Amino acid sequence: MGENEWFGERKCVVATMHQKEEVMAPILKRELSVEIVLPKDFDTDMFGTFAGDVERVGDQLEAARNKLHKALELTGCDLGIASEGSFGPHPVVPFLPFNQELVLFIDKKNDLEVVGFVANTDTNFGSKEVKSFKEAYEFAVSKYFPEHGVILKTMDGKVIAKGIVLEEKLKEVIEEMGLGSSEEGFFVETDMRAMYNPTRMKNIELATMNLVNKLINCCPSCQTPGFEVVDRKKGLPCEYCHRPTDLIKSDLWGCKKCLHQEEREYPTGVRFADPSRCNYCNP
């Protein structure tokens, strides 16, 4: 197995304190034969939180890189993985919530950095201003509570409680803080931390599989892992008129190490587009 030459039997740190290793470790062990190490007392919240109580620095990749470098330093490992998610409105369909999960893999020994990625609308991400326990509970249930946790915040965005996964607890916090008794409302939000969010955990698993698929593809020229699609070219010909369509005709594969590139045609195995996708036959 090619990948074992590179990673097999090596210690791989998973930079998480939100139990992401539950989905990441089995894939990494199975596909790369690495030994999983978890950093002790690793406070990833210092790198920013979703609840917004610590501001996040840099973009998603930078955030993952900062986290991973810290974990590598703490454990003395030269191989590791970190994940970073982002949530917001879908870029094209704004009323749909959108989750992007990035998984960063660094091998310091071989000077290798590979990124796995998934982006889809499979997320419960959301927030609502409410005035009572009943309203808060109804919103929470619509976001798959109690299997998925929720957060309570004041109107000015201060976090009151995180990781609530029990109806009684939700009620208790709202009563104790007098939240439901005044005219002033409060916010109930989905908790996006992986261990409180099985839907997000699933996407982290998909991003990890995307990463591993890249890592087991080695460059045909220099044999370095991480040979991946770097560009896609449209123009798959219409089956009827043979004019180019907007569907993908070929993938451009590239190696970050030696910069070797290869164009591979018909990535899905299909050589012609259905005429229904053709701008001439079906304008």
Ligand SMILES: [Zn+2]
């Ligand atoms: Zn190469």
Ligand SMILES: [Zn+2]
């Ligand atoms: Zn056509």
